[in-house]
Amino acid sequence: MLFPTATFAIFFLIVLPLSWLTMPWPHRWRPFIIAASYVFYSWWDWRFVLLLAGCTLWNQVLAVRIWRTTVQSRRRALLALALAGDLGLLGYFKYYDFFVSSGDNLASYAGLDLPLSLKSIVLPVGISFFTFMAISYVVDAYRGDFEPTTLEKFAVYLSFFPHLVAGPIVRPAELIPQISTPRDPRRVDxxxxxxxxxxxxxxxxxxxxxxxxxxxxxxxxxxxxxxxxxxxxxxxxxxxxxxxxxxxxxxxxxxxxxxxxxxxxxxxxxxxxxxxxxxxxxxxxxxxxxxxxxxxxxxxxxxxxxxxxxxxxxxxxxxxxxxxxxxxxxxxxxxxxxxxxxxxxxxxxxxxxxxxxxxxxxxxxxxxxxxxxxxxxxxxxxxxxxxxxxxxxxxxxxxxxxxxxxxxxxxxxxxxxxxxxxxxxxxxxxxxxxxxxxxxxxxxxxxxxxxxxxxxxxxxxxxxxxxxxxxx
Known part of the structure; x- marks a missing residue:
């Protein structure tokens, strides 16, 4: 869904008033804005919504575990696991064909024939942006800079549709505190x-x-x-x-x-x-x-x-x-x-x-x-x-x-x-x-x-x- 289109205009004219109507009740607003963001993201391919949801659950579980664990070696292992999942996700969808073709070319120069094949994987829109935001979340939890929030708030943070597909890359400390407190419509610039x-x-x-x-x-x-x-x-x-x-x-x-x-x-x-x-x-x-x-x-x-x-x-x-x-x-x-x-x-x-x-x-x-x-x-x-x-x-x-x-x-x-x-x-x-x-x-x-x-x-x-x- 592109911003400068009639489709998005209709979408936003529906979401904007409903967002402000539900804002006084965070337990209603947060599920609503998550659903709206997932609808926005699914406009390209609904299957990638499952990818976004999986990334959300993976990083939330590991960030909470990192925060609650006191043994430093275990914290490092949990951080490595979280980063491996995030970078593995990004590497598979974005870089698999690149690494395979580069490896195949290098092998051919060396006279080798590797059994590698390209998969022509479809790149999920915005994956680089929400992956980097997820990494920020778990790394900040590891450093002690930001305490993990609830799964619902983190889901809003990661999927919030204005930044979802092309940024800006927003840090947890910049957005999650705003999600935690209802906004005042009288203070909107x-x-x-x-x-x-x-x-x-x-x-x-x-x-x-x-x-x-x-x-x-x-x-x-x-x-x-x-x-x-x-x-x-x-x-x-x-x-x-x-x-x-x-x-x-x-x-x-x-x-x-x-x-x-x-x-x-x-x-x-x-x-x-x-x-x-x-x-x-x-x-x-x-x-x-x-x-x-x-x-x-x-x-x-x-x-x-x-x-x-x-x-x-x-x-x-x-x-x-x-x-x-x-x-x-x-x-x-x-x-x-x-x-x-x-x-x-x-x-x-x-x-x-x-x-x-x-x-x-x-x-x-x-x-x-x-x-x-x-x-x-x-x-x-x-x-x-x-x-x-x-x-x-x-x-x-x-x-x-x-x-x-x-x-x-x-x-x-x-x-x-x-x-x-x-x-x-x-x-x-x-x-x-x-x-x-x-x-x-x-x-x-x-x-x-x-x-x-x-x-x-x-x-x-x-x-x-x-x-x-x-x-x-």
Whole structure:
């Protein structure tokens, strides 16, 4: 069930009032919202609801056992069992064919013939997101950071439909306390919710879909048939497309959660205004970045065990982050590029004796420009279907200048400029817009919102493509 569709609109118009009607009675609200979330998830394939329910029961039982067990060796064994189940689930559905095909290729180079076969397993939508949230729950229980809650509350936490299929990745301490206390409808920030939903829809339906259909899909499908200028603009267009697509989804998700009375963490903060790759990851998919830091980088040792191991931990963390995004070597290379850049930035800062400071306007804008170029170059491997396609894109950037470029239109350039330029707007502008919107009477708010949705519908292409991050 996609957010920007009539089906979801009908679903939400039913769920929203019933959620608020049952909210004063948590023993009624929690089963209702679990059922609604399972209906939402089952819209793709009802069988995966059983997978979600099994994951919920598995992690709840083991988290409670971990919390109640005092013998450290048993606690570690229970944690290992929980992680083995979660990672095994993710590994089977998402990585089985990848590992089998990679192993088969490696064996063929060695002259071996392994009896392995591909299964073409259907990837359950959102499995990477709810698996990581489940891991957070059991690891936080192991660390003593969060006491496991009831099965019913945990089921709401894991299946809550606004974040279920593409995040943001919400920690137990961020959401479960909200689930435990009935929300107050008088404290709902509707102006912010409507602003996020409207802007999220515009980013997805207008900017992301337009760039995908106008240039990105065509150039990445057959890079050898396009000029260097078209390839260059397609790379920039994809950078804007994936930002508009994913940040648009999370804006809508955060807005929908707000209307239901719940606060989600921010997931994007103008990532293309970053002054370094490390700064980019503080701004891009922020909930995943923090998850990787707290559950991968720090457990590996972080920066506590010397320079070389710090570099290793940075690289491993980013390689895992790349593999999380997709079961292909191109994603691993993408993660490796970011890991290499972060290692180099850290080495350069240590060599200078202090972290680099961008003290002038010129040095800051130069850092932004170089960071953006690097991020866009890395996106080539993220988007390309294979190394061959990525190499065709890279070589095409240098070998076909001067050829006709019919896909580089004023509309494409304008969409790219809007997507990047919007990230340099002062932070106070959205606050001012929301404040003025909140002062309008109810009829005025409804009129403005209706006009915004109508403009989005008119400007967007026919039909709505799935969100990019649904495949992860």
């Amino acid at each position: 509707t102006s912010r919710a409507f602003y996020l939903i409207a802007t999220g829809l515009f980013k997805k339906v207008v900017i992301a879909n337009y760039l995908a259909s106008s240039i990105v899909d065509q150039v990445f499908a057959t890079p050898g048939q396009h000029s260097s200028l078209e390839i260059l603009i397609a790379v920039y267009a994809y950078a804007v497309q994936i930002y508009a697509d994913f940040s648009g989804y999370t804006d809508i998700a955060i807005g929908i959660a707000l209307l239901l009375g719940f606060q989600f963490p921010q997931n994007f903060d103008s990532p293309y205004a970053a002054v370094s790759v490390q700064d980019f990851w503080r701004r891009w998919h922020m909930t995943l970045s923090r998850w990787l830091r707290d559950y991968v980088y720090i457990p590996l040792g972080g920066n506590r065990r010397g320079r070389v191991l710090t570099y290793r931990n940075l690289m491993l963390t980013m390689l895992i982050g790349g593999l999380w995004h997709g079961a292909a070597w191109t994603f691993i290379v993408w993660g490796g590029l970011h890991g290499s850049a972060m290692v180099w930035e850290r080495w350069r800062g240590e060599r200078r004796g202090t972290a680099e400071r961008h003290e002038t306007t010129w040095t800051r804008w130069r850092a932004r420009f170089l960071t953006f170029q690097f991020v866009c170059f890395a996106w080539i491997f993220f988007r390309a279907d294979s190394f061959g396609a990525a190499w065709d894109m890279i070589t095409g950037l240098f070998t076909r200048w001067g050829e006709p470029s019919p896909l580089v239109t004023s509309g494409v350039l304008l969409a790219i400029a809007v997507g990047i330029g919007s990230q340099y707007l002062p932070a106070r502008i959205p606050r001012v817009v929301m404040a003025r919107f909140s002062r309008l009477p109810v009829l005025g708010q409804a009129t403005v919102l209706g006009l915004a949705l109508m403009v989005t519908s008119v400007m967007g292409p026919e039909g709505v493509a799935p969100f990019i991050y649904f495949q992860f």
